[in-house]
Amino acid sequence: MKRKLFIYGGAAIALLLFSIVVSLSLGSANLPLSEVWRILLNKIPGLGSLITPDWQTTSETIILKVRLPRLALALVVGAALAVAGAGFQGVLRNPLADPYTLGVATGASVGASVIILTGMQTALGQWTVPLVAFVTGILTLVIVFRLAGTQGVMRLETLILSGVVVQAFLGAFVSFMVTLSKSVVNEILFWQMGSVAMRGWSYSGVVLPYLLVGTAILLYFGRSLNLLALGERQAAHLGVNVSRTRLVVLIVSTLMTAAAVSVSGVVAFVGLVIPHLVRLVVGPDYRLIIPLSTIVGSVYLIWADTLARLVLSPKDIPLGIVTALLGAPFFAYLLSRQKKRLSG
Incomplete structure (x- = not known):
């Protein structure tokens, strides 16, 4: 297992570094790859004195104040959604599960839409929409848990069904608010389609603690998730506290x-596609899937955001549209494969 992690982890990290540098050099203002490297290395303590800053100040501003914060947010959001997807797929024992299964993203959309519709998006400064979206996302989880619980017992089928019901209701509520809005309809729809543009470093700082702590906790439960794949009864016989783990x-x-959703809006399919791709390459061991999903999820969202910047440059495509266009065919492939497996 350690050998696999070392080989695949090293390859994934190399791909991530390559993606970062290439993505930083692409955009409406084309910058040479060598210049991007020199600008980045110039800011590293100890190396800056070895590099002569012979580039224009505008190039440095574009790299360090526009593209780098955007890329950092894509990195942490992609990692968070991918790891969350691995957690959902492991605990629900369903490769088609993703972070939106329990309606959390839709719940966050409700909070953001209400704040935007009422014109209160600046009540607490730039953090008003992210804060409200985060709170309503968590409240959605509480509601789903309450609906799914029966005498202290939570069945897997009931949990998924409750998530679908709550998601459908909240989705209709968001659509209703869109019909009510006039001047802010574009703002609501843009938030729902997801984006990491025009965000500062502080937005990445919001997601990073959840990503680090959450990944560490899921890694701790990696063996339990492996045993859960055998079935709840078998896992319980092997010493797994199924209820606590779930x-x-x-x-x-x-x-x-x-x-992640509170700062980037709704970016779909990352949590579905990435853990499954990692599973196809390294196998079903969640002690490998979880750490590798963080890196591959970052790479995926970096390239998705790069496409969002380049396809209609200088105009941006909402990031959620790109991930949906990439993820929906993959979801259809998984669904057809699942049907063939069940029928065969």
Whole structure:
């Protein structure tokens, strides 16, 4: 297992570094790759004195104050959604599960839409929409848990069904608010379609603690998730506290999802596609899937955001549209594969 982690982890990290530098050099203002490297290395303590700053100040501003904060947010949001997806797929024992299964993203959309519709999006400064979206996302999880619980017992089928019901209701509520809005309809729709543009470093700082702590907790439960794949009864016989594992993993995965959605809007399919791709390459061991999903999720969202910047440059496409266009065909492939497996 350690050998696999070392090989695949090293390859994934190399791909991430390559993606960061290439993405930083692409955009409406084309910058040479060598110049991007020199600007970045010049800011590293100890190396800056070895590099002569012969580039224009505008190039440095574009890299360090526009593209780098955006790329950092794509990195942490992609990692958080991918790891959350791995947690959901492991605990729900369903490769088609993702961070939106329990309606958390839709719940966050409700909070953001209400704040935007009422014109209160600046009541607490730039953090008003993210804060309200985070709170409503967590409240959605509480409602789903209350609906799914029966005499202290939470069945897997009931939990998923409750999530679908709550998601459908909240989705209709968001659509209703869109019909009520006039001057802010574009703002609501843009938030729902997701974006990491025009965000500062502080937004990445919001997601990062949830990502680090959440990944560490899910790694701790990696062996339990492996045993859960055998079935709840078998896992319980092997010493897994099934109820506690399910509750902790669901809460941690939901917190990461809510934190990511609160700053980027709804970015779909990352939590579905990435853990499954990692599973196809390294196998079903969640002790490998979870750490590798953080890196591959970052790479995926970096390239998705790069496409969002380039396709209609200088105009941006909402990030959620790009991930949906990439993820929906993959979801259809998984669904057809699942049907063939069940029928065969």
